[in-house]
Amino acid sequence: MSAVAARVEEARDPRLLGLLGIGLGLVALWLVLPPETVRVVPVPVVLGAAGVVCGALTISGGRRRLGWGAVFSGASGILGAFLITRASVPHLDAVLTWSTVFGAMLVFATPLTYAALGGMFSERSGVVNIGLEGMMLIGAFFGAYGADKTGSWVLGILIGIASGCALGLVHAVFAIHLRANQIVGGTAINFLALGITGYLYNDIYGNNGTPNDLPAIPNVHLAFLSSIPPHGLGSFLESIFGDLNLMIWLSYVVLVLSWLVLFRTALGLRIRSVGEHPRAADTVGISVYGIRYASVVTSGGLAAMGGVFLSLGFVNSFTEDMTAGRGFIALAALIFGRWRPFGAFGATLLFGFASALAPQFQNVQSWQTYGTLFEALPYVLTLVAVAGLIGRSIPPAADGRPYAKQ
Amino acid sequence: MSDQPPPPVAVPDERLPFAERYALWQRGGGIATPLATAVVAFAMGGLVVLATGHNPLQTYRGIFDGSGLNWLFPWVTGAARQTAAFNLQETGLLMIPLILTGLAVAFAFRCGLFNIGGQGQYIVGIVTGTQIGVWLASLPGPLHIVIAVTAATLAGAVWGGIAGFLRATVGAHEVISTIMLNWIAIWVGSYLIGFGGPFQDHSQPGVPVSRPIAMNAHLPVFWGNPLLQGLDIGFFVALGMLVLYWLVLRRTTLGFEVRAVGFSPDAAANSGIKVARSYFLAMAISGGFAGLAGALDILGWQFRLDVTTIQIASQIAFTGIAVALLGRTTAIGTFLAGVLFAGLVNGTSTANLDPSVFPPQLAGNLTTIIQGLVVLFVGADVLILYVWNLRRKARVRRAAPPAAAAVAE
Numbered sequence: 078m079s080a081v082a083a084r085v086e087e088a089r090d091p092r093l094l095g096l097l098g099i100g101l102g103l104v105a106l107w108l109v110l111p112p113e114t115v116r117v118v119p120v121p122v123v124l125g126a127a128g129v130v131c132g133a134l135t136i137s138g139g140r141r142r143l144g145w146g147a148v149f150s151g152a153s154g155i156l157g158a159f160l161i162t163r164a165s166v167p168h169l170d171a172v173l174t175w176s177t178v179f180g181a182m183l184v185f186a187t188p189l190t191y192a193a194l195g196g197m198f199s200e201r202s203g204v205v206n207i208g209l210e211g212m213m214l215i216g217a218f219f220g221a222y223g224a225d226k227t228g229s230w231v232l233g234i235l236i237g238i239a240s241g242c243a244l245g246l247v248h249a250v251f252a253i254h255l256r257a258n259q260i261v262g263g264t265a266i267n268f269l270a271l272g273i274t275g276y277l278y279n280d281i282y283g284n285n286g287t288p289n290d291l292p293a294i295p296n297v298h299l300a301f302l303s304s305i306p307p308h309g310l311g312s313f314l315e316s317i318f319g320d321l322n323l324m325i326w327l328s329y330v331v332l333v334l335s336w337l338v339l340f341r342t343a344l345g346l347r348i349r350s351v352g353e354h355p356r357a358a359d360t361v362g363i364s365v366y367g368i369r370y371a372s373v374v375t376s377g378g379l380a381a382m383g384g385v386f387l388s389l390g391f392v393n394s395f396t397e398d399m400t401a402g403r404g405f406i407a408l409a410a411l412i413f414g415r416w417r418p419f420g421a422f423g424a425t426l427l428f429g430f431a432s433a434l435a436p437q438f439q440n441v442q443s444w445q446t447y448g449t450l451f452e453a454l455p456y457v458l459t460l461v462a463v464a465g466l467i468g469r470s471i472p473p474a475a476d477g478r479p480y481a482k483q
Numbered sequence: 484m485s486d487q488p489p490p491p492v493a494v495p496d497e498r499l500p501f502a503e504r505y506a507l508w509q510r511g512g513g514i515a516t517p518l519a520t521a522v523v524a525f526a527m528g529g530l531v532v533l534a535t536g537h538n539p540l541q542t543y544r545g546i547f548d549g550s551g552l553n554w555l556f557p558w559v560t561g562a563a564r565q566t567a568a569f570n571l572q573e574t575g576l577l578m579i580p581l582i583l584t585g586l587a588v589a590f591a592f593r594c595g596l597f598n599i600g601g602q603g604q605y606i607v608g609i610v611t612g613t614q615i616g617v618w619l620a621s622l623p624g625p626l627h628i629v630i631a632v633t634a635a636t637l638a639g640a641v642w643g644g645i646a647g648f649l650r651a652t653v654g655a656h657e658v659i660s661t662i663m664l665n666w667i668a669i670w671v672g673s674y675l676i677g678f679g680g681p682f683q684d685h686s687q688p689g690v691p692v693s694r695p696i697a698m699n700a701h702l703p704v705f706w707g708n709p710l711l712q713g714l715d716i717g718f719f720v721a722l723g724m725l726v727l728y729w730l731v732l733r734r735t736t737l738g739f740e741v742r743a744v745g746f747s748p749d750a751a752a753n754s755g756i757k758v759a760r761s762y763f764l765a766m767a768i769s770g771g772f773a774g775l776a777g778a779l780d781i782l783g784w785q786f787r788l789d790v791t792t793i794q795i796a797s798q799i800a801f802t803g804i805a806v807a808l809l810g811r812t813t814a815i816g817t818f819l820a821g822v823l824f825a826g827l828v829n830g831t832s833t834a835n836l837d838p839s840v841f842p843p844q845l846a847g848n849l850t851t852i853i854q855g856l857v858v859l860f861v862g863a864d865v866l867i868l869y870v871w872n873l874r875r876k877a878r879v880r881r882a883a884p885p886a887a888a889a890v891a892e
Contacts, residue, residue, distance in 0.1 A: 142653070207658060251859060260597050260658060261858060265806060268855030275848035280535050405662045412659065451676050453670035462665040463655045 094139055098131030098147025105154025125154030147460060178314040178433045183317070183325055186399075186422075186429025188383035190328045192407030193421040194335045195379030195415070199245075200416060202372035203352040203475040204252050207263025208244065209380045210404025212268030213464060216241040216381025217388040218274040221287050221395040230292040230389055234324075237385035238378045244270060245377020250369045256479035267404075277396045287394045294390040296320050324332065324386040331379070336418040350370055352473035355480040365480050380404065400440040406459055411428065413462040416473060424462065493764045516810055517816065517861065521823065525854035528849055532841070542841040542849075549835030550574050550826030563579075570835055572707040575714040576784055577825040579721045580605065582817055583776035584803025586728050587643070587769040589812035593732060595745040600661025601648055601773040601800035603668035605644040608635035608774025610672050612781045613788040614682055616696030624699035631700055632778045638768040639774015643666065647766025651759035657766065667795070684787075692789040702783045717779035722818075724772065729814040731768075741765050755846060759772035773800065796829075806853040808861045827853065877883050 105124035128151025136144030192209045199206035206212075219240035224233025248266050251257040278287075291346040299319050305311040339345035350358040351368045359365050383403070388395045406428055413427075414420030491609050518767035529539030551570025553559050559567055584601040591598035619627050642664055650654040672772035675682045676693045684694045707713025743751040744761040776799070781788060802824050809823070810816030829835060833844035 160556075247859075261808065261861070264597075264599065265855050265857075265859035268801070268805070268851055268858055270855075272848045272851030272853075272855055276531065276535075276845055276852060279842070279844045279848060328626040400664055402662060405659060409659050409663070412656070447674070449670055449674040449680075452673075453667045456663045456670075460649075460660055460667070462647050462655055463659050463663070 079218065089298075092135075092140055092143060094131045095143030095147045096134035098128040098135060098144070099150045101125070101131065102130035102147065102150025102152070102154040104480070105151070106157045119358070121157065122155050125150070125348050128154060134235060176313050178430070180317045180321075181433035182426060182429040183321060184429070185432040186425040187322075187325045187328050187405055188391075189407045189410055189425035189428060190422055191330060191381040191386065192404055193382030193411045193425055194418060195329060195376040195383070196408055196411045197335065197339070197376075197378070197416060197418060197421060197477035200411065200476050201352045201378035201473055202348045202369045203355060203473060203478065203480070204249070204369055204373050204376075204459060205258050205259040205263065205477040206248065206373065206376055206380075208248050208266030208270075208409065209263075210400055210402065211250040211263075211409055212241045212244050212377045212380035213384035213400045213404050213407075214267075214274055215270040215388070215400070216242050216384030217399055218278060218384075218395050220381070220385030221291060221388040222277070222281070224292045224389055225288060228292060230294045233292065234294070234382070234385050236270070237381050237389075241379075241381020241384070242374045243377070245374040245380075246370075248377070249373035250375065252479065253369050256481065259475075259477050259479075270365045271398060274395075278395060280399060282395075283393055286396070287388075287396075291389065291393055293393050294323050294386070296322050297326055322390040324390040328382075328386075330423055331382075333417055339418065349473070352475055355475050355478075359480075359482070366482070369480075380407075383407070384405055402456075404450040406455065409459040409463050412472075413459075415471075427462070428455050431458045517811055517820075520860040522855050527856050528853040530544070530692070531849065531852060535845070536681055536689055537841055542846070545837050545840035546827065546830035546846065548830070549832070549837070550830035552822075552826050569711070570829065573712060573835070574716040574822075574825045574829040575706075575718055576712060577829050578821045579717045579779050579783065580776040580799045581802055581806050581825050581828075582721045582821040583724060583772045583779070584800045585806030585810060585817045585821060586724060587639075587771075587773040587776075587800075588804050589809035589810070589817055590728065590741070590771040590772065591643075591731075591765050592807060592812045593745045594741045595748065595759055596647075596657050596762065596769075596866065597859060598643065598646070598661055598764055598766065598769045599658055599662050599801075599804065600643060600770070601776075601803050602797045603661065603665035604639040604642045604770040604773035605796050605800050606665075606668040606672045606779045608639040608777030609781050609788060609792070609796070610675060610682070610777075611635045611638040612778030613676075613693050613696060616700040616782060617682075617694045620697035622699070627697065627700045628702065628782060631696075631782060632775065635778030636771045636775045639777065640771035643770015643773065644763060644767035646770075647763040648748075650766065651762040665800075669793060669796075673790050676788055676793075677790055689790075693787050695787040696781065700782055701786065702779070712784045715779075715783040717783040720775070720779060721851065724775070725814045725818055728772075728817075737764065769818065773803075798828075802850075802854060805857050809857050811861075824850075 102123050105128065106119040108121050108124070129148050130151075132144045132147030132149075132151060134144075135147055159459070196210070198207050216237040220233045220237030222233075223236030224230050227233065227236075227452060244266055247269075248259075248262055251262040251265075252259045284289075288419055297320075299315070302315040303311045303321050305314060339348065344401075347358065347363050347368050351372075352366050355365045358368075363400050384400060387399060387403075407425065410424035410428060411421045413424040414422065431454045435454050438448070438451045515782035525543070529543065532539040532542050547553060548567070549570060551567045551572070551574050554564065554567035554571045570796070584605060587601045587604060588598050612631050615634050615653055616627070621632060622630070643661075646655075646657045646660040646664060649660050652690050673691075674680050677683065677691045678688070680691075682693050684690065684692055688693075695733045701709075702713045702715040702717050704713035704789040705718075730738075731740060740751065740756045740761050743754070744758050744765075748758050751761070777796075785792065806820040806824050808815055810818070827850050831843060833843040836843045836846050
């Protein structure tokens, strides 16, 4: 008897319930999207509602975060079910090809990955970097400008990185030596980048825009992917990975390198110790200022690489304010990924996925009116993520605190 | 820099770090830093102008004339005076949202929060204000205006309150959440009045614009021609809000708690102040200021909302950040910085800046650069003290014989 009671008690474990709720909501959402596309509204609604109930129970069981996650997931299942009745299946099917979505996801995620990795170095060393947005923007401009003037995309990338490092240095001087409020300083960096790039862009290119023959960063063709065995999988893989930009592959190299540096080298240990307890690091002879300067400058260079990818690898031109808040999304991804390289990368994939999905939905005929609303999707997702859907993430202990040498 | 106010402590302790010494000095009422900040920022902006082959003095002169501030000079007469009056009315109109979005930043800042969400709060306010202005056409004018303005203020407060709530409950950083709320407001607003949106003017399906607000919701104009964007009474509302800001911060329990939390959340919590409540209220009140700015803009001179207004709201709100920081988050400082930036933005607009002096599309970006420099230097006011101190140290060293200096060390 008591064994049964224990089983019941176990089944009522709020954590399991919460996960179950999230799962139910996702299943509901999955059902309404192609290739499944269940046309009967009640099924996903019932599943979604069950998810919401599980979430509510989880909340009452004390695990509020997980519970709200389940409620959100269930609610999105229900919402999806209602939306689906307003869309016609053939359109949705034709429009929502998953390989396109995944390919676009990787493209949208890449600038965020660079910037998030950049932010990680800065914040792990204890300097908050709100200026990622500006560093990306200046990288985007100088990358395009450099490639235009030198005729080489390699030099374009290098010039872009140098400009980002320079802006990173400005942030570093104010944040480290002058001990300014780092958030205010980062905001100033964003203003400066916006003003400088806009000014130079108008002064140099005027109304004509950047030239059409900017040397673009090439794509990497991987034709062999289509020959991978089970039939269908190969072509699916090829349509996703077969024609990605060089910078996208480079971002994965940078990702692994960042992880190696930060968690497998003495330098990484120093960076992290400076970010957690600068006084202790100083005591054992680590140069707090030196490490922080290097980290913030690296941060600027990496963020600028994200910008260079935007201008030279993605749209192949520069327009004013073309980063459109990506630096901030990268920062959110960093927080969501708990200041870890692969965590942040996972988060950027999530936001990339949301960004890739939005234009797909806009193609659905009967949803055209709501097209603009879908543009808000990545931002809503970021807000939900930052609100701590999956646990509170704890920043490096000395993040944002200036250090005064004694 | 010799006319700086003396530090409140007779002999500043040399062993204190810069930041602390600076704080002591600032509490003595330092206006020198904001002034020096502005001067340095303008000088550096001038260098940018010079480097790209234009004359900085003529450029600034052109911007000054474009802002209409030359109306204040009695020797400007005749047609020039009329132009100046017209320009100054426009600058005054611009001051309204800049002061209010400045207050939106300033109030949160006093609570230790950085509200970059003025843009979203302004958009939510302007959309709400517009729609109330369209809907309740049968109400008497003053009542209609009051309802529209109140609703917009509340909408802004809700939008800011979301960020405050998230900060207070789950600790989500307000900088990230307000920026996300900005983008959500932009897209939702663009949807509402965009093509096929519920609030779009259905008589012109090809134009993404709202219906015009009812005549009785127009704010009365007290200076200039109502048909040519004269200055409306929203200006006095903005001035009233400056007074209200000062009163709330300095004369109410709420303001005391907000400032206490801003100085030190831990100390405030220990003395029984509900920190989470302060965070929420500070963000909601901040959002209210920005929402009010949106309502006054639409009821004062825009009269109908188009998608472009929503998309360029970022310019107003981000200038508001510079206004608040340059104004040291004080009421009087926000007013003065509001005059400065309204003049700068209006003076560099395409309509007001003489293209033969300086290309306006460059000048708009010059304004952004100057804003950036202002925020950068205001954030690091220690720099100015640092330079000042270096000079003093050098003077001391020169005055004292080497041996004595060695003993002193």
